[in-house]
Amino acid sequence: xxxxxxxxxxxxxxxxxxxxxxxxxxxxxxxxxxxxxxxxxxxxxxxxxxxxxxxxxxxxxxxxxxxxxxxxxxxxxxxxxxxxxxxxxxxxxxxxxxxxxxxxxxxxxxxxxxxxxxxxxxxxxxxxxxxxxxxxxxxxxxxxxxxxxxxxxxxxxxxxxxxxxxxxxxxxxxxxxxxxxxxxxxxxxxxxxxxxxxxxxxxxxxxxxxxxxxxxxxxxxxxxxxxx
Amino acid sequence: xxxxxxxxxxxxxxxxxxxxxxxxxxxxxxxxxxxxxxxxxxxxxxxxxxxxxxxxxxxxxxxxxxxxxxxxxxxxxxxxxxxxxxxxxxxxxxxxxxxxxxxxxxxxxxxxxxxxxxxxxxxxxxxxxxxxxxxxxxxxxxxxxxxxxxxxxxxxxxxxxxxxxxxxxxxxxxxxxxxxxxxxxxxxxxxxxxxxxxxxxxxxxxxxxxxxxxxxxxxxxxxxxxxxxxxxxxxxxxxxxxxxxxxxxxxxxxxxxxxxxxxxxxxxxxxxx
Numbered sequence: 292x293x294x295x296x297x298x299x300x301x302x303x304x305x306x307x308x309x310x311x312x313x314x315x316x317x318x319x320x321x322x323x324x325x326x327x328x329x330x331x332x333x334x335x336x337x338x339x340x341x342x343x344x345x346x347x348x349x350x351x352x353x354x355x356x357x358x359x360x361x362x363x364x365x366x367x368x369x370x371x372x373x374x375x376x377x378x379x380x381x382x383x384x385x386x387x388x389x390x391x392x393x394x395x396x397x398x399x400x401x402x403x404x405x406x407x408x409x410x411x412x413x414x415x416x417x418x419x420x421x422x423x424x425x426x427x428x429x430x431x432x433x434x435x436x437x438x439x440x441x442x443x444x445x446x447x448x449x450x451x452x453x454x455x456x457x458x459x460x461x462x463x464x465x466x467x468x469x470x471x472x473x474x475x476x477x478x479x480x481x482x483x484x485x486x487x488x489x490x491x492x493x494x495x496x497x498x499x500x501x502x503x504x505x506x507x508x509x510x511x512x513x514x515x516x517x518x519x
Numbered sequence: 520x521x522x523x524x525x526x527x528x529x530x531x532x533x534x535x536x537x538x539x540x541x542x543x544x545x546x547x548x549x550x551x552x553x554x555x556x557x558x559x560x561x562x563x564x565x566x567x568x569x570x571x572x573x574x575x576x577x578x579x580x581x582x583x584x585x586x587x588x589x590x591x592x593x594x595x596x597x598x599x600x601x602x603x604x605x606x607x608x609x610x611x612x613x614x615x616x617x618x619x620x621x622x623x624x625x626x627x628x629x630x631x632x633x634x635x636x637x638x639x640x641x642x643x644x645x646x647x648x649x650x651x652x653x654x655x656x657x658x659x660x661x662x663x664x665x666x667x668x669x670x671x672x673x674x675x676x677x678x679x680x681x682x683x684x685x686x687x688x689x690x691x692x693x694x695x696x697x698x699x700x701x702x703x704x705x706x707x708x709x710x711x712x713x714x715x716x717x718x719x720x721x722x723x724x725x726x727x728x729x730x731x732x733x734x735x736x737x738x739x740x741x742x743x744x745x746x747x748x749x750x751x752x753x754x755x756x757x758x759x760x761x762x763x764x765x766x767x768x769x770x771x772x773x774x775x776x777x778x779x780x781x782x783x784x785x786x787x788x789x790x791x792x
Contacts, residue, residue, distance in 0.1 A: 365696065384703070384705060466705075479672030482627045
């Protein structure tokens with residue numbers, strides 16, 4: 292380990308930290324809502340609706356994120372109708388936007404599976420009781436089903452969040468300068484692979500430690516009625 | 520099962536026969552194998568097909584060198600920015616991958632004498648206002664705030680970081696990816712060696728593009744290297760002496776110049792000092 296290199300690498304890689312955070316936050320914000328919608332669709336009695344959600348989840352969970360990124364960024368970027376459409380090109384033309392889209396679509400598939408598990412775990416009696424009180428479907432979902440499903444799904448969802456943080460590193464392959472992007476650039480300038488990637492790894496570990504702690508705190512709050 | 524076993528036997532005896540044949544023919548039987556790291560995705564320097572066969576100028580130089588050294592060669596394909604780390608990890612003996620000799624790289628590995636040098640150039644869209652620029656200083660200042668694509672880990676990337684730091688630099692793992700983004704308009708200019716870009720301009724994707732008529736040579740900025748050399752592990756001084764001697768002879772007798780004519784339609788060989 293070369294200390295001088297460490298002092299050079301830490302601020303350089305820290306520059307990538309905010310972009311890693313933005314990629315994570317934006318894709319989770321989109322992916323969670325999309326995943327929730329897909330989970331509800333999945334439980335629909337209409338077979339076309341539940342079939343679509345099932346197919347979506349199969350396709351996005353069954354193909355590697357890196358392949359999805361390359362398909363969206365390089366693949367769609369070659370089609371002239373995508374390049375000529377201002378909205379599509381705003382998404383596909385920019386590395387960061389494209390990475391957010393791919394990460395969001397990918398995490399939505401996993402989130403839908405996790406939330407579906409949470410939703411079906413809710414005892415029928417609770418829902419019937421809410422119905423008996425005269426709650427509407429929406430109110431029932433907001434007050435009973437959703438909060439209980441989230442409480443059930445939170446440990447598994449925390450896991451998914453950690454995977455999204457790590458998944459952002461793949462954005463470096465489509466020119467996005469997040470932590471790994473800066474690390475690769477610094478590696479080719481200094482060839483100090485050990486130092487540079489050890490620090491990059493530590494930064495990811497730091498982000499995930501903070502994230503895991505936050506999830507644990509939320510979990511503790513949601514289950515505060517339970518004996519410890 | 521039986522036929523498979525037979526095939527294995529045949530293969531083994533074939534391998535043994537080859538081994539003995541080379542053993543008899545080679546002067547350096549004990550060290551008669553030379554593995555060469557090359558990028559494999561950098562036409563017309565180094566192109567690898569799906570079966571791992573490498574063609575191009577690098578392959579020709581490698582084969583000429585091995586014939587001269589009376590050694591048996593095989594190529595190992597590896598992404599450009601991983602070539603030096605892999606050489607240090609002894610995954611192959613030498614690098615032949617159009618690699619420019621630079622001070623930074625010399626801290627990591629040894630180089631043979633430079634045996635070739637190419638002009639480095641920018642490519643832009645024909646209707647770009649950079650297209651008509653004629654001198655390097657104007658070109659570098661007018662890149663301010665524009666997106667420029669380079670390949671990661673190349674001298675071009677280092678040159679841009681040093682001389683045009685106000686440009687927005689996009690780095691790519693392969694030249695193909697950079698050219699896709701140039702064609703789609705994600706980058707306004709690309710900086711690479713003239714041969715690689717010439718290849719792009721000849722393709723349908725490159726029809727709306729042209730060179731900026733400025734040749735950037737290593738005499739303008741030493742970041743761009745001391746010509747192109749063979750990368751050799753630092754401790755391998757005996758091999759370096761032999762490779763230097765062989766390369767000088769190959770340049771002097773015109774063999775490398777001839778290979779260069781085949782791939783670049785021009786002689787880029789660099790005579791030994």
